[in-house]
Each structure stands twice: as structure tokens, then as C-alpha cells.
Amino acid sequence: MKLKKLQIVLLLLIGFVLGSGATSYYPTLNWKRYSLEKGRVTSSQVLPQPTQVDMSTFWQVWKLIKSDFLFQNKVQPEKMIQGAIRGMVASLGDPYTAYLPPQENKESKDNLKGQFEGVGIQLGYRDNKLSVVSPLPNTPAYRAGMKAGDIIAAIDKQDSLHMSLPEAVKEIRGPRGTPVVLTVIRRGVSQPLDIKIVRDTITVPTVELKILQTQDGGFAHLSLYKFGDLTDGQWRQAVDRIITYQRLHPQRFRGVILDLRNNPGGYLNGAIYIASEFIDKGTVVMEENRDGSRQLSKVNRQGRLINQPLVVLVNKGSASASEIVTGALRDHRRAIIVGQTTFGKGTIQEVKDLTGGAGLHITIAKWLTPKSDWVHNQGIKPQIEISEDELKGKSYDQVEKIYLEKAEKVLLNYSHYLKQFYEGNN
Secondary structure: OOOEEEEEEEOOOOOEEEOOOOOOOOOOOOHHHOEEEOOEEEOOOEOOOOOOOOOHHHHHHHHHHHHHOOOHHHOOHHHHHHHHHHHHHHOOOOOOOEEEOHHHHHHHHHHOOOEEEEEEEEEEEEOOEEEEEEEOOOOHHHHHOOOOOOEEEEEOOEEOOOOOHHHHHHHHOOOOOOEEEEEEEOOOOOOOEEEEEEOEEEEOOOEEEEEEEEOOEEEEEEEEOOEOOOHHHHHHHHHHHHHHHHHHOOOOEEEEEEEOOOOOOEEHHHHHHHHOOOOOOOEEEEEEOOOOOEEEEEOOOOOOOOOOOEEEEEOOOOOOHHHHHHHHHHHOOOOEEEEOOOOOOOEEEEEEEOHHHOEEEEEEEEEEOOOOOOOOOOOOOOOEEOOHHHHOOOOHHHHHHHHHHHHHHHHHOHHHHHHHHHOOOO
């Protein structure tokens, strides 16, 4: 089976929970198309046999199903092969290495394109539990009250404990207008919560810029929601606006607030591109391969926001590529980090296209910050923390106010905070 290498990406998740309720991909196949020849399945394609592995039990089970299983009308050989592949990948114990059948592979790619049907949550694993990385603003999941960090215990009353990420996505997704009930365990809440969400069309902006005008000056609030296909172009347009505002109002401009809250990641090259906007030279990220060798990715362009005061906002929904940017800006002493400890995903996945439209997301390396920190399962701790108690019981607007007021305070006293957090540190 020939593998087509696509592109190195950082994927916190297989995708947003989306989908249009398509019928099953797997066709019902006749056993006559399949036969056992010298311990292998033959059909229109010959599957390669692994070397130095005893496959006798596998083929014994295959043969017994063919000869003895009562409900032969329910047997789908192609589906059995797909299931075997899933099981092989799942046995690795890495939630970010996953086999995607054609429809799921297509949906995963669509994630980075920006529009699909679903509920608007991003999924990941924390302590091997299916968790909400973040609900997207103004989506059904957000309006229903889903929160970053929620553990999804069940989907429509079906236990999610042993579900892989693709399986969970498949169960939650569905056509616009249809409901799904997620049973969640939430920190600080004694009983599980059943949250009903009605699916809708989800449009995910990549970049959003607001110029915040206050009596103390103007602040560029630059929100980056993911590192996707459209990010670079939308980013350039936003930076154009910042530069124009700074030129027209040099006395009022106080700095940039880079908002990476609830950003789940995306393309590795996208993270390098964004970090290079703020750093003039040096390493952005290091990749550590399985043999221990390291590859450095350096600043790859001339940035236009090299000298402007910079605050980065993060929370526990900031993950993967957004953590790369945060770590690089911190290690280069380029920004003050404000918010909550980030999610903590420090591995890189490569996407490979397989025969028939399927795909394999396979973990190929660790990534480390320029100072060699591996943030996996640890996250990046902000220099100025916002506690859960400060946010508890607050509305969305109140939470925004807390974050932005802290960011503005830092920018108004930028030199002081630079000295506080970086002076004397190597």
C-alpha cells in the first residue's frame, strides 16, 4: 500500500466535532472476493504481510468467522480489515496517532479549511480521558455551556471510556438541526451534567483584529483561532491594519495583545510563520526525533511587529502550535504571558494519505521550545496568572474584561514587567 506524505502538522485533535451524518462508508462485501492464500488475504489488492510477526492466530480467527459465524449476512470483510487497522494503531497507546477512514480523513482536512457542520468543540485527551479542549465562541457547544476541561464521559448515553478520538468525533457529529447529548464531568461540580446540543453549520474565523480604544491609548487585540489554510493571508491583512493604525496614531498606540486562548493548533509551518512576525532571529522550535537527533526551525521571514510591546493571552484551551508560538516568544523574552497554564501537547503528527482516501495521523517527533523545554502534559505557565476563582461564575463578557484589563495593564507598564520577568534570567 503506497503512502503519500502530505504535510507535517501539529494536531491536537482529529477535528472539530462536525459532520453531516453521511451513510456508512463500508459496503457489504461478498466472501467470494476474498480468499486465504498462504496466510494472507487476497482481493483486488494484495496486503503486505509483516515480517517476523506470527499472524497465524489472526488468520485462524478470519477463517473461523468465514466458516462458523452464524450471521453471515452481517459479516463485512472490508470492515473487518478496517477494524484490524484501527486496533493495530490503537494498540500503540498514543491518542494522537490515529487511523482515519476516507470520510473521517476528509473531515479532518476540512477542519483546517474553516467551515463544516457540527457542534463547535475541539477534543483532546487529558490523563487518557476524552476532554474538551475548547468550545468555539458563538457555536452550539458554547451556547449550551460546554467548557474547556470538561471530560466527556458519555455521548448519547454511550460510554466514551474506550472510544478513540475518531470514534468520539463520529458519534458526536451529525447533520445540522439534530441533537446530541454529552454527559460531562466538570471540576467543582459533584454530579455529571447532561448537556444537549443542537448541531449547526460552524464557520471558524482564523484571525480577528479589534482596535481597543481607551482613555490610555489604543491597543491591537489580535485573536488567532487556529493555524489553518487561510491563516497566513488573513494574518497579513490584520498586521497591515495594525501598522496603519500605528502610523496614523503613533502617540496613542500602546502595543499588541496576541490572543491564543482556545487555539488548538494546526500547521507547524503556520506556528513558525506567526512567531517570525515578532522575533527578529533565532530558533522558533526544535523537533526531537525518535533517535534523539534534533532539527531546528528558525525565524523564516522579516517580521513587521518586532519592536511593538506584546502580551500573549493563553488558557488551558491553548495547545500545540499555539504553545509553540507562546514558548518561542517567552524564550526570546519577546512577550509577557498572561492567563492560565496551557493544555500541554508536545508532539508532532505527520499526515499520510493512504489508498482509497483513508489517512494515518502518526506521531513522528517531540517538539521543544528554543530553550529545550518539553511542555507535553505540563503546559506553559503564564508569568501573570488568572485563577479559576477569578473567573468562576463570570459571564463571557466578564471573562473577556478580566483578561483584557490585565493585558492592558501590562502594556501600560511594559518596561516594568520586562524587568520583573526577564532581567537577570538567561
